[in-house]
Amino acid sequence: MGSWFGFLAHIMALLNDLSLKLQKENNLIKDMISKINAFQYKLKLLKNNISEKNAQHFPELASVQEGAHFEKYVEVLQSLENEFNDRFQEITYLQPIVDVSVKPSLMDIESAPSDLHFKLIDLQSDVHRKDVFYNTKGLLQFYQNLPKEEFPKLHREASKIISMFWFHLCMRKVFFCFVLYKN
Structure with a gap:
């Protein structure tokens, strides 16, 4: 027992x-x-x-x-x-989007969504941008330094991932306030 x-x-x-x-x-x-x-x-x-x-x-x-x-x-x-x-099980579907958004400089291009292949090649071939990616202090800072007009689809995918985070954070705060109010 x-x-x-x-x-x-x-x-x-x-x-x-x-x-x-x-x-x-x-x-x-x-x-x-x-x-x-x-x-x-x-x-x-x-x-x-x-x-x-x-x-x-x-x-x-x-x-x-x-x-x-x-x-x-x-x-x-x-x-x-x-x-x-x-x-x-949703993680299986989110994983490619997360990978593209989180590590665009390291990602295997062929496993990325096909509409991002050429832009990922451009990004991964650009030594300066790779350096920026490795030297930034976070994902948000990297995307602030990445030109939106040059990489619109990559920004869109990253926005999805970041908005999931903010939604989660907001829901957590709402729940916390609800618990405080209830008590």
Whole structure:
């Protein structure tokens, strides 16, 4: 029984850690997506390890490997993985847009939307702009320095990503005000 509670406590700690990372003040949507992707990868790793009766990431199970119900743990991890895949399936569709907006100087051009190929080639071939990209202190500053008239589609894609961040931030503040008002 103790190993079961230890297992669940460990999973809850991982979920809490993800929640805290997602709630950080200046997270852009790209930051949130990478944290969710990392968590999903960790779930898959944990599930695979437990299915092989390897409890190295679960210190609470290491001492009770003999009597542990690994099938039950695998079932819980699989269920959690499925739930995350269902809830965050939009990330698959957002990822190319996020990649173009966040790392236009590094992106594989052929994996970008086709209407951006030539502009990405121009951007990636321009040594000065690449230097600006690497030396700016953030995504917003990079796009402030990138001429809008020369890269309108790239600006449009970046605006989508940045507006997702601002929408999320505004909704969080509205919710916080609602909670304060309610109390």
